[in-house]
Amino acid sequence: MSARDVRTREEAMMPNLAEVAQRAKVSTATASLVLSGKDVGRVSRATAKRVLRAATEIGYVRNALAAGMRSGRTSCLGVVAEGVLSTPYAVDMIKAVLTAAAEHGWSVILNDTGDEGQRAHEAVQEMLSRQVDHVIQAAMYHRRVDVPSDLPDVVVLNGFADRPGVPCVVPDETRAAFEATEHLIALGHTRIAHITDTSGVVAVGLRLRGYRDALEAHAIAYDERRVIRGGDAPEQADASARRLLALRPRPTAVFCFNDGMAAGVYRQAYRAGLRIPEDLSVVGFDDLTLISTNLDPGLTTMRLPHYEMADWLTRAVINDGPGGLHSGITRMPCRMVHRGSTAPPLTA
Amino acid sequence: MSARDVRTREEAMMPNLAEVAQRAKVSTATASLVLSGKDVGRVSRATAKRVLRAATEIGYVRNALAAGMRSGRTSCLGVVAEGVLSTPYAVDMIKAVLTAAAEHGWSVILNDTGDEGQRAHEAVQEMLSRQVDHVIQAAMYHRRVDVPSDLPDVVVLNGFADRPGVPCVVPDETRAAFEATEHLIALGHTRIAHITDTSGVVAVGLRLRGYRDALEAHAIAYDERRVIRGGDAPEQADASARRLLALRPRPTAVFCFNDGMAAGVYRQAYRAGLRIPEDLSVVGFDDLTLISTNLDPGLTTMRLPHYEMADWLTRAVINDGPGGLHSGITRMPCRMVHRGSTAPPLTA
DNA sequence: CTGAAAGCGCTTACAG
DNA sequence: CTGAAAGCGCTTACAG
Structure with a gap:
């Protein structure tokens, strides 16, 4: 074959290592050593300088494909995201992965398999084919994740694996719910409702647990009627909110499973002529700023540690590899963002 | 060197093409032909079957690095996103790119250089090093994009290049603003305000143009006092909204530069005791559903064609290459989403 | 401190 | 229809 058979680096004016070596009058071995920073104590400073200058002069860019094939390491992270x-x-998780990876000089191959998670197998094959060093499997919300068995170096982000031995990181839902509820208790509330989801997502149980634990810790009786279950969409959030406001005696505070449900409480409270936070304190969950900062007053809510989880996991994987990680579930704390939707009860 | 020097496919139990060929009792050339689908008319059906069976039996996954290096094509798209x-x-743009790429069997290397766009050069070097076939440069909002000169096969998504010859795709802002304004005119409004941004982003001028054109097309006098300029944050949106409501005679409708500003109008209208849409019709822009569906009533707004732009561009690049594209700006239409924040004026 | 040479796993003209 | 062999651009023991 000739140089014209394929779209070569030459055609695209991409010089290779041999050209750098030739220009610097050294072997490719020496040039490689210098350009990959492995030259200390092995190549004289003068030679190294010559190589670096030559590389700069002809605009050398190393072919990561060739390097990866020869060395067996690609400095490439595969992210299989499920919706x-x-x-x-x-999305903050992806942002964190990209940022942490870039800081280490790693690249990220991203594949979002969509809500269904159908294309997960294909995605994994693709990652293996591209020889990524590690795979991060990321879930759109805290849930159980099916980890392909043919994937050795895998970790799970925002979920837990269906098999043991896989490092996972999730938000500490129960503790967050405990703190959110305790915040309301500290303000003097005792009739605290909880609006939650009808779906079976794990966070529902974990946050309910935190809510109950907080009540119990402060000797407030748990009343099942104050736990309202409804859907996630705006109309369903409205329905839940109406049921909340119909409770007698009316709760003076509500801890919502997410910000969308809190938005429903705002809409219905305004329609009923109630003021937030004077007549009703509201705490949300997630801190979707598009919702929480556009409500009036701004919504006090628990921020999910998406960025922190992804940042931590990415750095851990790059620095230690999945093997260096605790092969189990790591829980990360959520932080409460105070904006003004809570206050002491008027009756206090 | 020996097989133990590097982390080989053997250690990871990754069979290579030679093993497939050996098992199928053919040469690697034949195995390669079959496994890359180039065997029609070149390899007998029986031989092809043997190869495919052998590959399946030993769980062969092709090494995309080696294939890419030899063939000069990686089926890999580089996306340099700027914030x-x-x-x-x-984010819908990224989603669309990933989906379209996956459908074609392409992988995507994603790099988000953050809001500043500082790391753009590094990102480009990284892409070149990884030998991506094409690069898509994506802007977070419609704006001028600095396209690195050392990047041959590049296209711009949601922005326009600072140099000629680069295919670009952007939303048709002016037409969208025209249609939004015309929708209000068709309902019978004549006192239509426009809340816009103080920043110098190009969309400000383009949407103002569409607003003015629509008024002119329907012989409604343009009144500069009805164009209110303010910032993007909730408090600034509130300030703009207050200025809107202080106008005399009060406009019966308002076309907002974005949904966040529309949310400010809702907050202030409610505080002033005005009903939407009876007393004031509101049209937004962007269709951030977290805002538009959580307002009460739901916000009628222009949806930006992020998904469509990215989907179209990705398919075009993969199928035709950047060279096959119109080397200039392509404008994509926005679609209006009707939700109930507009109605005929009461005074009509 | 430096270089010659092997080899990563594939694809591709080319010869038969 | 099939195979032998070259070569993509690197990195790495190894020899000197």
């Missing part, structure tokens, strides 16, 4: 980009909730 | 993941506005 992460379909939600505004979790 | 796209930092905004809820434009």
Whole structure:
């Protein structure tokens, strides 16, 4: 074959290592050593300088494909996201992965398999084919994740694996719900309702647990009638909110499973002529700023640690590899963002 | 060197083409032909079957690095995003790129250089090093994009290049603003205000143009006092909205530069005791559903064609290459989403 | 401190 | 219809 058979680097004016070596009058071995920073104590400073200058002069860019094939390491991270980009909730995770990876000089191959998670197998094959060093499997919300068995170096972000031995990181839902509820208790509330979801997502149980634990810790009786279950969409959030406001005696505070449900409470409270926070304190969950900052007053809510989880996991994987990680579930704390939707009860 | 020097496919139990060929009792040339689908009329059906069976039996996954190096094509798309993941506005573009690429069997290397766009050069070097076939440069909002000169096969998504010869795609802002305004005119409004941005982003001028054109097309006098300029944050949106409501005679409708500003109008209208849409019709822009569906009533707004732009561009690049594209600006239409925040004026 | 040479796993003209 | 062999651009023991 000739140089014309394929779209060569030469055609695209991409010089290769041999040309750098030739120009610097050294072997490709020496040039490689210098250009990959492995030259200390092995190549004289003068030679190294010559190589670097030559590389700069002809605009050398190393072919990562060739390097990866020879060395067996690609400095490439595969991210198999399951619908992460379909939600505004979790995009921060991708952002964190990209940022942390870039800081380490790593690249990221991203594949979002969509809400169904159907294309997951294909995505994994693709990652293997591209020889990524590690795979991060990211879930759009805290849930159980099916981890392909043919994937050795895998970790799970925002979910837990269906098999043991896989490092996972999730938000500490129960603790967050405990703190949110305790915040309301500290303000003097005792009739605290909880609006939650009808779906079976794990966070529902974990946050309910935190809510109950907080009540119990402060000797407030748990009243099942104050736990309202409804859907996620705006109309369903409205329905839940109406049921909340119909409770007698009316709760003076509500802890909502997410910000969308809190938005429903705002809409119905205004329609009923109630003031927030004077007549009703509201705490949300997620901190979708598009919702929380556009409500009036701004919504006090628990921020999910999407960025922190992804940042931590990415750095850990790059620095230690999945093997260096605790092979189990790591829980990360959520932080409460105070904006003005809570106050002491008027009756206090 | 020996097989133990590097982390080989053997260690990871990754069979290579030679093993497939050996098992199928053919040469690697024949195996390669079959496994890359180039065997029609070149390899007998029986031989092809043997190869495919052998590959399946030993769980062969082709090494895309080696294939890419030899063939000069990687079926890999580089996406240099400039803060796209930092905004809820434009994530749909990434989603569309990933989906379209996956459908063609392409992988995507994603790099978000953050809001500043500082790391753009590094990102480009990275892409070149990884030998991506094409690069898509994506902007977080419609704006001028500095396209690195050392990047031959590049196209711009949601922006326009600073140099000629680069295919670009952007939303048709002027037409969208024209249609939004015309919708209000068709309902019978004549006192139509426009709340816009103080920043110098290009969309400000383009949408103002569409607003003015629509008024002119329907012989409604343009009144500069009805164009209110303010910032983007909730408090600034509130300030703009207050100025709107202080106008005398009060406009019966308002076309907002974005949904966040429309949310400010809702807040202030409610505080002033005005009903939407009876007393004031509101049209937004962007269709951030977290805002538009959580307002009461739901916000009628122009949806930006982020998904469509990215989908179209990705398919075009993969199928034709950047060279096959119109080397200039392509404008894509926005679609109006009707939700109930507009109605005929009461005085009509 | 430096270089010659092997080899990563594939694809591709080319010869038969 | 099939195979032998070259070569993509690197990195890495190894020899000197």
